[in-house]
Amino acid sequence: MSLPLSDENLCFLSATEQARLIRQGQLRSRDLLEAFYARSQDTRDSLNAVIQDDIGRARSRADELDRLAAEQRFAGPLHGLPITIKDTLSVIGMPTTAGNQGFADYRPTQNA
Numbered sequence: 001m002s003l004p005l006s007d008e009n010l011c012f013l014s015a016t017e018q019a020r021l022i023r024q025g026q027l028r029s030r031d032l033l034e035a036f037y038a039r040s041q042d043t044r045d046s047l048n049a050v051i052q053d054d055i056g057r058a059r060s061r062a063d064e065l066d067r068l069a070a071e072q073r074f075a076g077p078l079h080g081l082p083i084t085i086k087d088t089l090s091v092i093g094m095p096t097t098a099g100n101q102g103f104a105d106y107r108p109t110q111n112a
Contacts, residue, residue, distance in 0.1 A: 010035040022080040029062040029080030
């Protein structure tokens with residue numbers, strides 16, 4: 001890898017490289033999440049790409065995945081990589097509007 005591991009550079013590594021670093025213990029899931037979250041906050045006003053985040057639940061899950069990784073147990077090939085889910089897919093408690101203002105208050109009770 002040619003880039004130093006800074007928060008900014010982490011966001012531009014491939015998913016394969018991020019996963020490799022986590023599996024090798026060179027990167028924590030929580031650190032990767034925080035790098036992506038900081039970037040999303042920096043670009044929030046200009047891109048308006050994320051209508052709502054669930055950073056509390058994401059942090060808890062990242063910490064859980066870091067505990068598993070410390071035991072050399074992994075939850076699949078994308079273990080620890082943060083994701084953003086389009087609001088057309090139901091996620092418990094999150095807005096699922098599909099871009100329709102009529103669904104602005106809709107919060108699903110089960111995941112898609």
